Amino acid sequence: MPNNEPIEFYFDFSSPYGYLAACQIDAVAERHAREVLWRPYLIGAAMKLSGRKPLVIQPMIADYTRTDLGRSARRAGVKLNLPDPFPVATVAACRAYYWLLDQEQEKAKSLAQALYLAYFVEGRNIGEPDVVLDVAGTAGVDPDALSDALQDPAVKERLKQVTDDAIARGIFGSPFFIVEGEPFWGNDRLPEVDEWLQTGGW
């Protein structure tokens, strides 16, 4: 019996490897007729627990990571400019996503993609709520309604719940995939995710 379980795709809007995965995950999923559930969350909360810091601000690792990000982007055939400031708070971006998701699922994914492009290609600071509103406006979202939503306690609670659930499930990185119950951490695990879906695992 074919398994049609969707792929869960956890990421942080401030994560360059999350951005690279966002550019590729849908193609992987389509090859295996799977849906992708895009789940932005606040990786900072997980990093507090795991003791990790973003790779591009760690001594020694920072230089390598810049090299690897450029190489990974070229390999994937996508643009990537490391933005400044980095990292930024992604609370507003995440809230906008979940508020929209409850209304229009496909539009929410388009917004997520637009936010990633704004940050990692255009260098806009998506940590600023005004930038999130502007990007959302360009994606066809009503900025006034979204502006209210960003302060809505129910929307705030929704994001908190997603992040708490992710941590409770042992999710700590970006990107982080759950495929048929199996966890995969990192953009570099996409070929394995592909192979896992193809073969049914090993």
Added chain:
Amino acid sequence: MPNNEPIEFYFDFSSPYGYLAACQIDAVAERHAREVLWRPYLIGAAMKLSGRKPLVIQPMIADYTRTDLGRSARRAGVKLNLPDPFPVATVAACRAYYWLLDQEQEKAKSLAQALYLAYFVEGRNIGEPDVVLDVAGTAGVDPDALSDALQDPAVKERLKQVTDDAIARGIFGSPFFIVEGEPFWGNDRLPEVDEWLQTGGW
């Protein structure tokens, strides 16, 4: 003009991903008629500078890493048992390697492979110099001569130099490959190393 530059393979004897790479790197190199320079070093010195800790002792990440290591080993078709104690000091193992390397290059690689198997398959504590001597003896090395070498100031200095050089070159992880000047960090980068050698890079 074909490039015949050897692949530099840096690793720590206490690193499970280094062990997985050690099981696979020669096959990758052979496909492209390249030599592999095996370069064990003391990753602890690099970790002090980069602020990193082994993945399998970090909160949250530990559980994932155990899953990923098992899955990566099955994918590579090799045995892997996470040893206890972990990690262990690998000074004696490294010194034995470099002492032997200056005499018999192929035998040194065999010793490195035997030490990895002793630790990650047989669960022997290669942090103990006596275990290193025993493994080396089984690999055809004179235990008395090696025992003296482990205390030889020139051998000690040799390992210190390798580790200092690695850090000066920005090497901080295990496994860590240098391929035609290009750095690759992680066992999961082996397919990229393969593709880099095939295509000449991107």
